[in-house]
Amino acid sequence: MRFISIPHLISVSPLVPVCLCMAAGMVVSPYVCDFIGIMPLAFLLSWVVLVGLFLNNYKTSQTLYIFIAYVLSGIILHGIAVRRTTVRLTGEAETYSAVVYSRPAFGSRNISFDIIVQTGTLEGKKVRVFIPEKCLSDTESKKITGGTLKIGDGVELTSMFRVPCSSSNSKFDYAAYLRGRNIVAVTYVTPENIKRLETYIDNISFLDEMMLYFGHWRQELFEAYSDNDISGQEGAVVMAMTLGDKSFLSSDTKDVYSVSGASHVLALSGLHLGIIYALFSFLFFRKNRLYEILSVCFIWGYVFLVGFSPSVVRAAIMISICSLGVVAGRESMSLNSLAFAALIMLVVNPLNIGDAGFQLSFMAVGFIITFGRQAIEWFTPKFRMQHRLFVSVWSFAVITVAAQLATAPLVAYYFGGIPLYFMLTNIVAIPFASIILYLSAGFLIIPFARHIFAAAIMYVATLMNEILGTIASFPCSYIPVGDISVLQTVLVYIIIVCFLVAVDIMARKFICTDVP
Numbered sequence: 001m002r003f004i005s006i007p008h009l010i011s012v013s014p015l016v017p018v019c020l021c022m023a024a025g026m027v028v029s030p031y032v033c034d035f036i037g038i039m040p041l042a043f044l045l046s047w048v049v050l051v052g053l054f055l056n057n058y059k060t061s062q063t064l065y066i067f068i069a070y071v072l073s074g075i076i077l078h079g080i081a082v083r084r085t086t087v088r089l090t091g092e093a094e095t096y097s098a099v100v101y102s103r104p105a106f107g108s109r110n111i112s113f114d115i116i117v118q119t120g121t122l123e124g125k126k127v128r129v130f131i132p133e134k135c136l137s138d139t140e141s142k143k144i145t146g147g148t149l150k151i152g153d154g155v156e157l158t159s160m161f162r163v164p165c166s167s168s169n170s171k172f173d174y175a176a177y178l179r180g181r182n183i184v185a186v187t188y189v190t191p192e193n194i195k196r197l198e199t200y201i202d203n204i205s206f207l208d209e210m211m212l213y214f215g216h217w218r219q220e221l222f223e224a225y226s227d228n229d230i231s232g233q234e235g236a237v238v239m240a241m242t243l244g245d246k247s248f249l250s251s252d253t254k255d256v257y258s259v260s261g262a263s264h265v266l267a268l269s270g271l272h273l274g275i276i277y278a279l280f281s282f283l284f285f286r287k288n289r290l291y292e293i294l295s296v297c298f299i300w301g302y303v304f305l306v307g308f309s310p311s312v313v314r315a316a317i318m319i320s321i322c323s324l325g326v327v328a329g330r331e332s333m334s335l336n337s338l339a340f341a342a343l344i345m346l347v348v349n350p351l352n353i354g355d356a357g358f359q360l361s362f363m364a365v366g367f368i369i370t371f372g373r374q375a376i377e378w379f380t381p382k383f384r385m386q387h388r389l390f391v392s393v394w395s396f397a398v399i400t401v402a403a404q405l406a407t408a409p410l411v412a413y414y415f416g417g418i419p420l421y422f423m424l425t426n427i428v429a430i431p432f433a434s435i436i437l438y439l440s441a442g443f444l445i446i447p448f449a450r451h452i453f454a455a456a457i458m459y460v461a462t463l464m465n466e467i468l469g470t471i472a473s474f475p476c477s478y479i480p481v482g483d484i485s486v487l488q489t490v491l492v493y494i495i496i497v498c499f500l501v502a503v504d505i506m507a508r509k510f511i512c513t514d515v516p
Helices: 006-012 013-036 040-053 061-083 138-149 172-181 206-227 232-243 251-260 269-281 289-306 310-328 335-348 350-354 356-374 383-388 388-415 422-445 448-474 488-508
Strands: 094-100 110-118 125-132 156-160 183-190 193-196 417-418 479-480
Touching: 006 251, 013 040, 013 061, 013 350, 013 422, 040 061, 061 335, 061 350, 094 383, 110 422, 125 356, 138 422, 172 183, 172 350, 183 335, 232 422, 232 448, 251 417, 251 448, 269 289, 269 310, 269 356, 269 422, 289 310, 310 417, 335 350, 335 356, 335 417, 356 388, 356 488, 388 417, 388 488, 422 448
Parallel strands: 125 183
Antiparallel strands: 094 110, 094 156, 110 125, 156 193, 417 479
C-alpha cells in the first residue's frame, strides 16, 4: 500500500476526514455534553466557523478549524439526539392507546413488541412492551405470537413506563440500542391489561406510516412461509436471511452460526442486497438509466420491508451511489462513497455511532476497499486476464480475510471470542445463502409453485445448518479472548493495519504489479 499524506487524502477522499471528525465528536459527546452543555458548544461552533472564514491566507490553520467544527458538530448532533430520546416519566401506571409497530416475538423470559403511543404522557413516542412469560398460558402465548396481535393493530394498555437500562455484566448497551431505534421507554404488561381497539393512525410520521405498511406486508410473508411448511430452525434461518427477523432463531442455532463464523449470513447486509441486486439484473437484461432507477427503487423497497437495520441501509446507500456512478460514468465504489453513506446515516440518526451492526458493517467494507483492492492489484492486468480462475479464488480469499480482520477485534470486544474457521465457513455459507435467496425470490414471485420452492428452500437450509454445525464442532473452532477493553481493541486495530501495510510493501517487492 502506498503511503498517502493527509493533504492527498483530503483531495482524493475529502469526505473521509469529515466523517472521521464527526464520528469522533459523537463518540465523546456523552462525556462532553454532560460537562459543558449543548448551548455553550453551539456558541463555540459558531465562533470556530466564524474564525475559520477569515483564515483564507492560512490554509493549514483553516483546515484545522474546519475539522474542529466537524468534531463540534458531531458532539452537538449526538447530544440533541440523546435529549430527543430522553423523556420524563411519572412513575405511575396509566391507560393509553397505541398502534402495534413490530411483530410480537418470544424472548428468553417474555414476549416483546414495539408500539407507537397515541395518547397519554408519551404521545407519539415508541415504547417496547414486555409480557412476562410466567403470566401467560401456552394458549395465550400462541395467540399473541401467532397472529392475535399484528403490526398496525390498535391496542389499549394499562401499565407504567420505565426508563430502559443496561446490564452491568454485558458490554451490550441495551438502553443505547433502544435509543438508536427511537424507543424512549419500556413497559411490562399482563394479558388482562391489553385490549384491542380500532386502529387510528394519529401523531405518526410519514416514515412510520410507511414502516407500518411494509411491516404488515412482512407479517403476511411470515404467514406465507409458515403455511408452506417453512418452519423449525431451518425456517428461522430463512426468515432471518430474507426478512431480517432473527426472533425465531434458538440460542443453539445462534451459537452454531457464531462459533462457525457465519453470523454475517443471518444479519442482512451488503452480501444479501448484492445477491438481490444481481437477481434484479438477471431479470432485466437491458441496462440503462431507467434500469438503474428501477433497481434503486427496488432495493429501497426491500430496505423498508426488512426494517432499516444499519448494515442494510449502508448497503442500500452504497448500491444507490454505484447506480448513480454507472449513470454518470464515474468510479463510485470508493472510500469517499463509504464516508458519504456513513455521514448520511450519522446525520439522520447520530445514535447509530454506538450500534455494533453499524460499526461492523462500515469497518468490514472499509477494509475491503482499502486493503482488499490493494492485494488484487498486486498482479498485472495481463496476469489477471490470463489466470481468471486463480484471480477469482484469490479475490474471494482476500475479501474474506480483509472482512474478518476488520471485524475480528470488534467481535472479540462485544462477544468475547473469534471464530477460527471463517474461510471454510464462507466457502459453504455464501453459495448456500445465495441459493436460499434466489429460491425465496421464486417463492414470492411465483405463487402457484410455492410448495416446490418451499421444499427446495428447506432442503438447502437444512444442509447448510448441518454443515455449519459440523464446522462449529471442530476442535478450536472458537477462540475465547475474555474481556478486552476499548483501548486494547484500538491497539489491535493499529497492529492489524501496520501488519497489512508491511505485507503490502513486501508483496510489491516480489510480485510483479502494475502499481508502483
